[in-house]
Amino acid sequence: MEGWVIAIIKVVFIWVWVLLIATVMTWVERRGAAMMQDRLGPNRAGPFGLFQPLADGIKLFTKEEVLPKKAHKVLWNLGPLLFALPAFSAYAVVPFGDKIILGGKEIILQVSDVNIGFLYVLAIGSLAVYGIVLGGWGSNNKFSILGGLRSTAQLISYEVPLGLALLAVVFVYGSFSLRDIALAQQGTFLGFLPNWGVFKQPLGFILYMVAIYAEANRVPFDLPEAESEIVAGYHTEYGSMELGLYLFGEYVNLVTLSTLVVVLYFGAWHIPYIDISKFLGPVSWGIVSFLILYLKVAFFLWLFVWVRWTIPRFRYDQVMGLGWKALIPLALFNLFITALFIQLSA
Amino acid sequence: MEDLRERVEKCLGPKGLVVAMTECRGDLSVEVPKARLLDVMHLLKDTPDLEFDFLSDVFGVDNLAFYEKQKPKKKPEGEETEVKKEKGPPPPRFEVIYLLLSLKRTERLQVKVRVAEDDMEVDSVTSIWKAATWPEREAFDMFGLRFKGHPNLKRLLMWDEFPAYPLRKDYPLEGRGEERHLVYGE
């Protein structure tokens, strides 16, 4: 098979897969929330309400699109697009499995193994803020603009600890390629600990987790859309599928970020102490590695839901304070310690 | 209660600030001259024997039908009867009632001011108790009483353009009363 055919298949596959996860995620979010809150949640559409996302999708698609009177038409339409696109495109360099050998040809389960995949993810991730701020500005609504501004400030502030935490990972594994990092997490170190990023970078892991909650605008950092303060933040005025894009982009973002956590810190498709790839054929290992990876991703996705329905929301200045006064010094400290260790152990 | 009555009498009486004093079911109310309302309030608040330091509420009362209703027993309908008027000028139509409370002694006192229809201006007590801010605005809104010295006297519950005073007794109960009953800016 030609290389580009495989590439297209991979792109389509991962696109559909991520969409599927995001769809199921909306269901999990609502049902999970309900279960935590002693209620049932959506249970009318299909068994256990599983078709609820479908129903929501149909509703969003068939709704009328309303443009506010003095909204900026171009920016208004650009906003959701710019928000949803980066969320999808970030997945281009994220591995979603080990590799499959088909007909003697090795296919890596990754759309493209760029050797600076890391930087690509960071760069694309920070693009999403344009979608939010343009949507907020274009809506011609004070709540929207507040949401957009909050989001901008928050994303910019939390990019820094995020990047610094990731840099420490790069220090440890010595590569910018996500695939290299994933592969390097096999085996153990110090004799008993799995060779995972979380054990090599415990502080970095926590920092990264906090930062991605802020990046994804999730509770406790959901200020840009804090419904009790600024109605719905940047997407107050949106309806129809434009709103759908925002909501969907958010979940796709969650999937991307969770996958990154797993790839960077949780041993990607590795299981500690056992190397299953030896027992399995090349094709089945490819599938199993894919499943293991997404099982782990599922946990982190669940964590997003779990945290959201447990804790309150920060205030704007407190978010900034936490970002600049706590996370960045800690991230620098982490970087320093990591560098020191590497220097000493070399 | 008798005690409180004496104390209030002692405090306000010599200065001629008591117009009348009534008691109903243990609620003492003292009527004071409108012109010297602020003096009374200051005295009531600062006299060590009284210390009414908490303003519970301020509101207006429209006495339009009160005295007529009181006098004659209800006549059977249809019969036209003349309502006998009392001698002397009729009592002023409006009343403003201040409910005071002494936190230390947990005593309550009603202070009343009578306001005639042709002079609807009362001194605002917001300078003493900020608690009077909205109640006075509401009294203005509902009765048209004007409070002198109020920082922001505008309508509270009704919208700003509303032309009538709905809690007055002559405000009709049916239909859009304000259309038939323009009293705004008379």
Place this chain on the structure above:
Amino acid sequence: MNQDPVSQVDQERLGELVTINIGPSHPAMHGTLRVITVTDGETIVKAEPEIGYLHRGVEKLGENLTYHQFIPITDRLNYCSAIPNNVSYEMAVEKLMGIEVPEKAQLIRVIMMELARIADHEVCVGILGVDLGAFTPFFYLIIQREEIYEIFEWYNGARLTNTFGRIGGVDADLPDDFEERWRELKPNLRKANEETEKLLTHNRIWMDRTIGVSAFSPEDALNWGFTGPCLRACGVKRDLRKDEPYCMYDQFDFNIPVGEHGDVFDRYKVRMIEMEESIKIIDQAYKLYKEMPADAPLKARVPKVIKPPAGEVYSALESPNGELGFFVRSDGSDKAYRIRIRPPCYMIYQAFNDLVKGGMVADLIACISSLNVVAGELDR
């Protein structure tokens, strides 16, 4: 007189300021409140509350309905806890008529009022959580409120608009299964409160959001006419149940929680403790109630058509929000001449600008929920 809020702030900075109209249809505005906020970025320069969106002319209705007919109308004041409204009004008329309410009726009133207090506080705390982004405690609390409403329903057939009590007493005895229900409910209430505390009280995000937010000094609070939990949060130990006992409250042993700074956290804390105290009061009241003979009178002898003698009284009680008073003037006919309601949150809400000035928009939301402003009672 009719000034735009913007024009009242520093004219030079006008260009930097934004007027945000929060409400009346805003997710955090509890129905129909509206605050016109002038902000500098996210900092509030001025916040002017606008009320009257739920004005139904209750006071005028009171002048045109007979004394009994007005009881259902008082349900609609503070619709989170209708019973204290009913009782407050009935007490005012009873005082006007000089009626002594039988003790058993008073005990039933106490039990029901305290249940209503718990229900009200549960809503308030729950909503405060929701407005600060913590959704889950709301449900834990609201479930228990539902059980309380169940008791109300089995008492006289309505859940929210109870039309509880009649002038001179109450209209029904406690249902037979009250004891069983209460025994079941009590641990659940405590558990819900504990869980709420667990989720919120020591959580630093919660503490950051509430401690020091819209703090108020006791002097200011008294000057503004604060009553109830909001006043107690400021550190003033004032509770009509203790200070001017009504309904046999002087026979119960309970504490009055007092806050320190009068901030949102203190208000939340005071309410949490008050719920616990209310449970204690209900226990004691029910014990006294059990000691009464089964056929003890529940109602004083009242004429069918109530015509109090001419006169005027003011009577107040400690509703969940604070001092809820009714001023009733009678001219001797079967309708009140003037009814004035002193709603507690009306006095509190007028200080809103002072409470939130200098804070942020998010603090405004926290403040408004912690005051427990109920539009029905505010606008009447």
Place this chain on the structure above:
Amino acid sequence: MARPVVKKKYTLGERIYLLEILKGMALTWKHFVFNVKASFRPGPHTVPTCWQYPEDRTREISPVYRGLHMLCLDEKGREKCIACGTCAKTCPAHCITVKKGKRKEGEEDKYAGKMYCASFDIDLLHCIFCGLCQEACPKEAIVLGREFELAQYTREECHLDKQKLLANYRKAKEEGKLRPPRKAVPVVPAPPKPEVKGASSKATEVKKGQVEVKKATKKAKNAEKAKSGD
């Protein structure tokens, strides 16, 4: 003025966020597991709070619930209502209109009293379900039932006439959802000297034939109108 507050000293556990957050998460997890288990139980009402309402109607409504009105028949199947109009007078929302009819010879098995209501109308859109009418009724004829599904498509359907009210009663009787007989509230026995003479002497004059019971405030309103017309 919002005054600055000296911040409380946080304990270390409070300071580092995570500890309390983890505690909270443990709590929500507990609820989650409980509810997931509960939701797999058979039966419609599984999770304690949620009633799957339109399907699951097992929730017991209080026997004294103030729902849809009905006009009761006595044990012999006769109408209890004597058209005294007390309910109409008591109603704070003025939603009841009663017209009187006089019982004719041979109708003793139809009507319990000498008078009966020729028509009995309730405007549900006005009713506030306070229950004052059933309390005022001397014969326990008008009663608020346990029916609570009151939504209708048209205004006409919200108008209850006598036939509908009787039908409500029959339906409730079939389902065994009649309201239990009213318990008399014990009143203080020895009457203290009444403060005011009750207006009990004011007997309502009953004209022969059909008389519309006027709303209580009508007179007052007329007087008001006359006044404002001046």
